Amino acid sequence: MKPSNRLDRFTDIIQSPTDHRNYAMVKLANGLRCALVHDSKAQQSTAALAVAAGHFHDPLQTQGLAHFLEHMLFLGTAGYPKATDYQDFIHQHGGHHNAWTGTEYSSYYFNCDSTAFESALDRFSRFFYQPTFNADWISKEVQSIESEFQLKTKDELRRLYQVHKATANPAHPFHKFSVGNLSTLTDDGDTEILQTEVQDFFSKWYRANRMTLVLAGPQSLDQLETMAAGYFSHIQGDGPAVQAETAPLYLPDQLGIQLNVRPIKDARRLILAFALPGIDDDYAHKSTSFIAHLLGYEGPGSLFAELHHRNLINSLSAGGGISGSNFKDFNINMQLTDEGLASTDTIIEQIFATIRLIEREGLQQWRYVERQTAIANAFRFQEPARTSDLAAQLAINMHHYSHQDLIFGDYRMAGLNRQKTKQLLAAMTPQNMRLTLIHKQVEVNQHEPIYGTDYQLSHLTTEQIARWSTPTRTWATLPPPNPYLHELQAPLPLAEPSCSTPRCHCPVDGLTLWHLQDPDFRAPKAHIYCQFILPEATRSARHYACARLWSELMIDLLNEACYDAEIAGLHFNIYPQHYGITLHVSGYSVGIAELTTHLLSQFQQSRFADARWHDIHQKLQDNWQSALANKPLSLLFARLNVLLQPHMYALSDLAAALAEVSLPDFKQWQATLFSPAEVKVFAHGDLDLARLDPLLRGIPQHFALRENLQAQVPPTYSVADLKQSGKLQERGQLQTRHSDHAALLVIQGQSMDITEQATLLLLSQFIQPHFFNELRTHQQLGYVVGSTYMPIEQHPHLLLYVQSSRYPAATLRERISTFIEDFTEQLEYLGTNDLDNIRKFLILKLREPDTNLRLRSQRLWTCVSQYHVNFNRLDEIAELLERHTTSFFIEKIRQQLLATENHGFIQATPKEL
The missing domain is CATH 3.30.830.10 (Metalloenzyme, LuxS/M16 peptidase-like)
Structure with missing residues (x-):
């Protein structure tokens, strides 16, 4: 029966012959577009929602608001007001969750055990129609945003990105500071107004007609559609229409320029960025991708090869750069040698000579057909992604592609668009270029205040523009026909159909x-x-x-x-x-x-x-x-x-x-x-x-x-025993050139026995949400708080870690130790049922079939590369988890936590200058 709040269903979605899933798309009455993915082989279900609201929509007076809103949506809704309810539920049912905020879009996604999917959707969907924006949590989460900002202050990409923003058109939203921090979100730490601003932002932009949703799992398409309608029809529609930006990304005096940027680390990098119009309307032809293929070719006689042979560059990539609804930066990014650093004008002249060569001789049909063939092969024999990994990408694709091209849009090459390609190449001129030179010795005269990067902006000289506008003959040649490229055939017949191990x-x-x-x-x-x-x-x-x-x-x-x-x-x-x-x-x-x-x-x-x-x-x-x-x-x-x-x-x-x-x-x-x-x-x-x-x-x-x-006796690669080794205490104290402190607790299994592996694997899943909620959410020690299971030569280890810009390493160690003591005392109280759910999830996870050939190869190679080959270890761990009761593992976990001789700390502190 057709749900009353659904308008249409589309099933004519192009998919790879290797893709076993079934797809459909529906649109709910509130304007929410939904993609439904039935995967009969999936053991988990997943949901992803993308909204056309990102940092471009931030108010000028509250930059970083979209990012802050992303954080706040996880901290309680009217139906589930407890701040950790959603996270706890997802972890208790074997799942993971995450979110990100981009320029024009934000994305939220999770996966969990299929039997818990509807309950998870009930919690997840409420993010988008009944968030509480609790004032107490607003005050706490602002500190988390500040910690995240502090964490990235020495990130070279962030520093370069912010200089890029500072030298773009102030009237374009790209100019805004995207991440936000304490000073941009509050008035000297006062968060009273912030609650109103985040509510206003949510009410304006988080509307169903600006959203796309993907539900995927072993449920049928009809079941998934019923869930979409049942849980997401409550989202309010009738929001502003999604529109492209209108202000230009750069002003005239911000083109034909050179940016000098001083990095923290040693670097010799040259980036040429050409300001192009938006390319969303060209996705079916992929003209920029075709140009990038010709410019970025690295075979004999290529631009890269000729510059490389002269020891001027170490690497060259073409086609990257920022893009959005009304702009595309086409980047040519090179890592320079010392000789190249002294010859940048020559390198740039050769790039322009090669662009002009492509303009004259490169737009040949056979070259485009070669690219088509390579992409068609990739699509036809596409390695299936995990359904949980696929959902978030499809939610974004729905904002850019027609429903038929939900999957195929990334691969579609409908034919050489000569007019568009010529238009793009014609825009690749010195006057339309931003040249960025990154090196510690470049001249600078300005200071970007947010990340503290020193830089200089200057206009290209008349001589440079003249030289690059009429370049000498290129050293490079265009690629010859590719001898390796041809349409692929079906695989070989199976010699031993029943053989499943090497x-x-x-x-x-x-x-x-x-x-x-x-x-x-x-x-x-x-x-x-x-x-x-x-x-x-x-x-x-x-x-x-x-x-x-x-x-x-x-x-x-x-x-x-x-x-x-x-x-x-x-x-x-x-x-x-x-x-x-x-x-x-x-x-x-x-x-x-x-x-x-x-x-x-x-x-x-x-x-x-x-x-x-x-x-x-x-x-x-x-x-x-x-x-x-x-x-x-x-x-x-x-x-x-x-x-x-x-x-x-x-x-x-x-x-x-x-x-x-x-x-x-x-x-x-x-x-x-x-x-x-x-x-x-x-x-x-x-x-x-x-x-x-x-x-x-x-x-x-x-x-x-x-x-x-x-x-011969095979070499043995034994793991250091924490009980007998003083290495952690002697050599585990690092001094870094980073301003943050960090502490990492190592809990080492007492042997390579699979019981030890199963216990620490189970403990890793069980402890993670409690550790995160206590030290990150409640104590706000730092932005990076987590745990991970790490087997070394089959010897199991559990790692608990915190990185902080606010607290010294000694405090982090003390808080981690206190948490372990409290957690050990409360094991019974924390929930036998929760641990039993996690145990059952782990059994399914350990027995989950490999998703694709690459993942299976990695798994088998890990076994083969070691001297003690065992292809069945995961099955053995799963059998052990089945064989013993949850109470058995609670006792084993208690023993691991109390065996402090198998624990050790390492820590990092800033080096005193």
């Missing part, structure tokens, strides 16, 4: 293959991991630093030759781990074995240019040395890994070690890197043994493999 093969001594032709994700895609077990690569900070440098140099060397494969959907990465060095190749299965073989053939044959060695050698040192300016919690997590695991090294130690490595030293180290090697290969996806044959034959040809592996 099989082990040992084709030759020193080489182990784990192989699984995936029976479930039937698409022509695959993952290949090649792990070189090289103890010499990681036995000291010096060796590990060299391994990292070698990996960066290899990527730098191979990127150009492999860029066509990258465009066609074949990707690679090289990285060191504490076992040695790993190559990961992923993407379409046709040609993946051959590409992997080719990459491996370069490992011992490659010679690196001296200039590239020196530049990357210095870049790594700069990155590692500047790490102390990172967020304290990030540093604490990194330090914890160093303290608990062998063959992990502090970034400052790596920087010091690498500084002592000369080019001759490195060449000597490199000569013996793979002599001999033990290789472990994991091949998964649309791959049979015949397709892997080139790889298996190639490895013994290129590497001397270690013999008699059976007679």
